[in-house]
Amino acid sequence: MGFMHLAIGQAPIILGDVSKNLEIMEKMIIEAQDKSDSNIDLIVFPELFITGYNLRDNYSVIAEKIPSSAMAQSGILELAKKFKTYILTGIVERAGKSLFNSAIMVGPEGYIGHYQKRFLPNFGPFEEKMYFGEGKKSTVFDTPFGKIGVQICYDLFFPETSMDLAHDSADLIVNLAASPTTSRPLFHRMLPARAIETTCFYAYSNNIGTQGSLTFAGESLVVNPRGKIIAEMPSFEEGVIVCELKFEDLERFREARPVLRDSKKKE
Numbered sequence: 050m051g052f053m054h055l056a057i058g059q060a061p062i063i064l065g066d067v068s069k070n071l072e073i074m075e076k077m078i079i080e081a082q083d084k085s086d087s088n089i090d091l092i093v094f095p096e097l098f099i100t101g102y103n104l105r106d107n108y109s110v111i112a113e114k115i116p117s118s119a120m121a122q123s124g125i126l127e128l129a130k131k132f133k134t135y136i137l138t139g140i141v142e143r144a145g146k147s148l149f150n151s152a153i154m155v156g157p158e159g160y161i162g163h164y165q166k167r168f169l170p171n172f173g174p175f176e177e178k179m180y181f182g183e184g185k186k187s188t189v190f191d192t193p194f195g196k197i198g199v200q201i202c203y204d205l206f207f208p209e210t211s212m213d214l215a216h217d218s219a220d221l222i223v224n225l226a227a228s229p230t231t232s233r234p235l236f237h238r239m240l241p242a243r244a245i246e247t248t249c250f251y252a253y254s255n256n257i258g259t260q261g262s263l264t265f266a267g268e269s270l271v272v273n274p275r276g277k278i279i280a281e282m283p284s285f286e287e288g289v290i291v292c293e294l295k296f297e298d299l300e301r302f303r304e305a306r307p308v309l310r311d312s313k314k315k316e
Contacts, residue, residue, distance in 0.1 A: 061258025
């Protein structure tokens with residue numbers, strides 16, 4: 050277990066236009082590679098990035114069975130191969146008769162895994178329960194550079210989603226979000242708290258731009274297991290952040306504050 054080079058992209062997307070959004074994704078990957086001295090191990094994009102978040106009745110038009118060689122997934126795989134990197138992005142999944150707000154990880158060699166959002170917000174401007182089914186379990190993806198736990202936006206507010214990932218050996222927990230400006234202060238307080246509580250590195254990848262009535266400010270960031278911000282993106286700015294995460298430091302963080310050890314479920 051050593052270190053990984055992580056990139057997070059945030060850019061306005063075109064609602065419902067998968068091929069255009071794949072072009073935006075490619076542009077972000079090129080920018081990340083230019084900014085980094087080393088090859089990027091993993092680049093992360095926000096919740097429903099490839100399709101757009103505020104699609105409502107049109108989610109079903111662009112939903113894909115996962116894994117499959119449908120349009121979005123073929124495009125993502127092509128980029129992963131071309132740039133020799135792992136890609137984690139939000140996508141609309143079709144499974145049986147249901148749709149899911151999902152995250153998919155694809156590497157140069159193909160599909161790695163996917164995760165279905167467990168907690169769906171249905172209040173204020175959010176109406177996800179009208180469109181999506183609820184995921185049942187948290188998922189940690191095993192990669193050559195570390196174990197990556199994934200959650201989506203509102204999942205952050207339920208401590209068990211983060212702790213499940215930490216107890217499942219996650220080194221890094223990634224939150225893919227479509228968090229509008231109104232939710233911003235809450236997310237920015239919760240992220241460092243979750244990092245401290247799980248003693249994991251934490252990355253937050255948020256949408257920017259306007260989709261329907263929602264405005265997203267981005268402000269993607271990465272925090273260390275002490276809750277300290279090690280990389281962040283300014284509000285409303287399109288672009289990428291790249292940083293190196295030293296997973297070998299996790300042992301030191303966890304010895305100094307053994308929350309994970311002490312929160313193991315008692316038999």
